[in-house]
Amino acid sequence: MIGADVAAFLESPVMILVSTRNSGHRAFIARGSGARFDRRHGHIDVLLCRGQWPDVAGNAAKGAPIAVTVVRPSDYRAFQVKGVIEEVASISQEEQQRATAYVTRMLEIMAELGVTKVQLSHTLTDKDLVRISFLPTDLFAQTPGPDAGQRLEQAAQR
Amino acid sequence: MIRLSDIRDSFEGVIPSVIATTSADGVPNISYLSHVHYIDERHVALSNQFFSKTAANVRHRGVATVMVVDGRTGQQHILDLHFLRSVGEGELFERVASHLAVMSVSQGMGDVMKLRSLDIYEVEDCRPVVPVASLAEPEETEPPRDRLYAAGQLCAAIAQQGDAEAMFDCALEGLQTRFGFANAVVLVPDEEGKKLSTIASRGYPAFGFGSEATVGVGTIGTAAAMRRPLRISDMRRGQRYASAVRAEVMRHGPDHIPLPSLAQPRSQLAVPMLSRGRLLGVLFVESEKSFAFSHRDEEALSLVASQLATSLLLAERDRSEAGTPPPATHQPSPAQAAPRIRVRYFPLDGSVFVDDEYIIRGLPGQLLHHFLSVFSKTGRTDFSNREIRRERSLRLPDFKDNLETRLILLRRRLEERGGPLLLSKPERGQIRLECDGLPEIEIATG
Numbered sequence: 039m040i041g042a043d044v045a046a047f048l049e050s051p052v053m054i055l056v057s058t059r060n061s062g063h064r065a066f067i068a069r070g071s072g073a074r075f076d077r078r079h080g081h082i083d084v085l086l087c088r089g090q091w092p093d094v095a096g097n098a099a100k101g102a103p104i105a106v107t108v109v110r111p112s113d114y115r116a117f118q119v120k121g122v123i124e125e126v127a128s129i130s131q132e133e134q135q136r137a138t139a140y141v142t143r144m145l146e147i148m149a150e151l152g153v154t155k156v157q158l159s160h161t162l163t164d165k166d167l168v169r170i171s172f173l174p175t176d177l178f179a180q181t182p183g184p185d186a187g188q189r190l191e192q193a194a195q196r
Numbered sequence: 197m198i199r200l201s202d203i204r205d206s207f208e209g210v211i212p213s214v215i216a217t218t219s220a221d222g223v224p225n226i227s228y229l230s231h232v233h234y235i236d237e238r239h240v241a242l243s244n245q246f247f248s249k250t251a252a253n254v255r256h257r258g259v260a261t262v263m264v265v266d267g268r269t270g271q272q273h274i275l276d277l278h279f280l281r282s283v284g285e286g287e288l289f290e291r292v293a294s295h296l297a298v299m300s301v302s303q304g305m306g307d308v309m310k311l312r313s314l315d316i317y318e319v320e321d322c323r324p325v326v327p328v329a330s331l332a333e334p335e336e337t338e339p340p341r342d343r344l345y346a347a348g349q350l351c352a353a354i355a356q357q358g359d360a361e362a363m364f365d366c367a368l369e370g371l372q373t374r375f376g377f378a379n380a381v382v383l384v385p386d387e388e389g390k391k392l393s394t395i396a397s398r399g400y401p402a403f404g405f406g407s408e409a410t411v412g413v414g415t416i417g418t419a420a421a422m423r424r425p426l427r428i429s430d431m432r433r434g435q436r437y438a439s440a441v442r443a444e445v446m447r448h449g450p451d452h453i454p455l456p457s458l459a460q461p462r463s464q465l466a467v468p469m470l471s472r473g474r475l476l477g478v479l480f481v482e483s484e485k486s487f488a489f490s491h492r493d494e495e496a497l498s499l500v501a502s503q504l505a506t507s508l509l510l511a512e513r514d515r516s517e518a519g520t521p522p523p524a525t526h527q528p529s530p531a532q533a534a535p536r537i538r539v540r541y542f543p544l545d546g547s548v549f550v551d552d553e554y555i556i557r558g559l560p561g562q563l564l565h566h567f568l569s570v571f572s573k574t575g576r577t578d579f580s581n582r583e584i585r586r587e588r589s590l591r592l593p594d595f596k597d598n599l600e601t602r603l604i605l606l607r608r609r610l611e612e613r614g615g616p617l618l619l620s621k622p623e624r625g626q627i628r629l630e631c632d633g634l635p636e637i638e639i640a641t642g
Contacts, residue, residue: 057216057226065216065224067263067274089328093274105216105224120223152430152486157270165329178249180227187227187249 039174039193040082044117045075048082051143052108053161056086056170058097058123065105068094069161072133072140073108081124081171082106085137089166098126104172107180111151116180117190121172129167137164198322200237203266203273204491207234208295210430211265215242217253225249232264232275233292235316240275241288242315243296254279254315263325267429268487272325277317284313294422343496346374351503359624360511360600364396367479367504372398375493377481381456382469382504383409383416384477384601386558392420392478393558395605400456406556406609407453409478419466420478425494427465430486452554463488467497471505477601479504512600535633537616541565542640550617559598560606562590564617567629568637581625603627 040048054070068091073084084106088095098104102123109116129137141164148158177191200207212228219225227250233241242262254260262275283289293311350370357363364382371377379399383392391408412421419426461482469477479501481489540549547557548564556564566587570576581599584590607619607627616632 055214055226055228057224059216059218059222059224063218063222063257064259064276065218065226065261067214067216067226067261087328090325103223105226107226107228109228114228116228118225118227120225154270157267159330160265160270160272160325160327163327163329 039080039177039191040075040119041191044119044177045077047110047115047117048073048075048106048108048119050110051140051147052110053144054084055107055109056084056091056094057105058094058102060093060097066091066093066097070106071137071162071164071167073106074136076171080173082119082121082174083133083169083171085129085133085140085167085169087163087166088168090163095126095168098123098168098170100125104170106172109180111147114181116186118178118180119174120176120178121174123170123172125169125171127169127171129169133169134164134167137167140164197319198273198324200234200240200319200322203264203271203322204234205268206264206266206271206273207232207240207491209265209267211267211270213265214263215250216261217250217259218257219249219253220256225253229262231296232262233295233314235288238319239280240277240317240319241292242317243292243311251315260317268490274321274323274325275319276321278320280316280318282313282315288316289314294424297422341375343375343492346370347496347499350374350500354500354503354507357507360508361604363504363507363511364604367500368396368398371481371497371500375496377483379456379458379482381416381480382477383420383480384598384605385411385420385475387598389475391558392416393556393560393605394453394456395477395601395608397456400458402454402456403608403612404453404456405612406560406605407455409455415464416466416478416480419468419480420475423468423470423475425465425467425498427463427489427491427494429463429489458482458484460484462486465489465494465497467494467501469501469505469508471502471509474505474509476505476508477501508601512598535616537631537633537635539565539568539635539637540640541637544641550613553613555613556606556609559602560609563602564606564610565637566590567619567627568617568631568635571629571631572635572637577629577631578622579627579629581627584627 054073056068056070057065059065068086071085071087073082075082086095100123104123105118105120107116107118141162144162145155145158175193176189179188179190180186208231212230213232215229216224216226229242231243235241258279260277262277263272265272292314296311353370354363354366357366368380371380381394382396384395385392390411392411394404394407397403409416411417415426415428462485464482466478466480468475469479479497538551545557546559546561548555548561567579585599610618618630620628620630622628
């Protein structure tokens with residue numbers, strides 16, 4: 039489902055968007071603070087700030103659907119992964135360190151693109167994080183253009 | 197609910213917005229979208245270009261959630277939207293389509309962003325995204341100016357001016373003193389509507405009178421072609437475009453006067469000067485700072501540009517009624533020993549070269565040739581607007597409406613060059629040629 043290239047891409051310095059939805063089918067928006075592909079279990083772990091994104095965090099529960107879009111800021115190359123949430127948990131010390139490293143690296147990359155720390159103050163944070171682990175079921179190309187939304191992979195069980 | 201007008205700079209901005217929807221089978225979808233367009237306090241429009249999955253979800257569920265970002269401060273707001281209808285034509289569609297075309301040209305994207313349809317949404321809620329911890333203290337910024345007051349004051353000041361030249365200077369001075377916009381240019385279109393010439397500028401090492409921008413190229417030319425304001429907040433994001441602009445500025449040639457321009461502009465705003473549906477010029481400001489011009493500035497400058505256009509039109513009409521024929525003033529014939537002034541005139545495009553240096557082209561060039569020809573033949577130096585208007589050899593269409601600006605352009609260009617030819621204005625509606633030498637006119641056929 040998630041090949042080595044996509045796994046490497048989502049663990050590289052990419053901007054991360056996360057969406058869950060409520061029972062009324064309204065989808066919510068959050069920005070992620072780092073993502074990782076758990077190669078052993080086939081899960082994707084995405085970290086996000088509970089306090090800043092209460093709607094997404096509040097609707098993230100085991101069995102609920104989730105969508106995550108990752109985009110490389112330099113060329114807007116992007117993928118969207120959809121899946122089913124397996125676990126919502128507090129983060130470990132290692133995950134905290136990974137989130138801090140992610141924020142530091144993104145600040146460097148965005149600074150090279152002319153985006154300041156002040157502008158990113160509303161976007162990037164490594165505080166008050168929660169980990170959402172989900173099993174990916176669909177992969178889509180999401181790079182802006184006529185091919186955005188094209189399905190690349192679909193899990194066999196669906 | 198936050199008022200949409202309070203977050204106006206988050207719409208149609210440079211930072212991509214985000215949209216989330218839910219499919220018929222209950223799966224969320226999240227993607228970037230180029231622009232969220234402000235319609236009014238309760239409505240926004242999304243340009244439906246690529247995101248077919250999103251469009252399908254919206255058609256099924258009738259709702260969408262959008263996040264918009266203020267490019268300057270980074271502040272984010274979430275909008276809960278309820279889909280109303282999709283439009284493929286009409287005033288709003290045309291307005292957004294031309295805005296998208298302008299933005300796509302400005303970002304060097306050609307017609308990639310061509311609008312297919314426009315989805316109109318009601319905004320059910322708008323709330324800020326509150327960061328839990330700030331990474332950096334906000335930058336010190338100047339307290340915001342009351343732009344409506346400043347625009348009102350400046351419009352009133354322009355309306356007080358008696359002639360077009362004073363209006364231009366008043367407008368540029370007011371932009372600096374009332375708005376803090378130190379680098380500003382006014383350009384007027386040529387007779388064919390293909391080029392715009394600098395008639396007034398402020399804040400640059402040289403005035404660049406007579407320098408030209410091509411209609412349809414660069415910030416100024418695109419605003420003129422689309423007849424819409426064009427505001428670029430962060431030129432680093434449109435490097436290809438910036439390069440194209442620079443190439444235009446740096447283009448060398450025998451008939452090129454450099455446009456007044458900052459070496460490294462970050463923000464630019466060009467506003468067309470329209471009156472009675474006619475383009476009378478472009479008002480242009482730029483800055484070395486990113487996000488120097490806001491939506492409010494764009495609106496304020498649109499008011500100033502409209503006032504300038506209307507005052508200019510009235511001044512032209514006023515001038516066309518005035519101006520008695522001048523007494524037949526003659527300059528004593530220059531002695532045969534007087535220095536020769538070599539003048540080459542190209543009737544094809546009206547361009548004039550003096551001592552091998554390009555002076556001006558188009559109508560101002562034709563006028564200069566006319567003055568010099570009459571002076572050479574008769575020694576006469578004074579001319580009236582009325583007389584020029586009746587001069588059939590000039591064969592000028594729609595002449596009465598733009599004579600004044602052409603004469604200002606010509607006079608300023610000659611003055612900046614510093615002789616040996618100058619024009620002065622001894623009285624209202626009159627022009628005097630000051631010629632420090634003996635012109636030898638060559639009609640060039642090339």
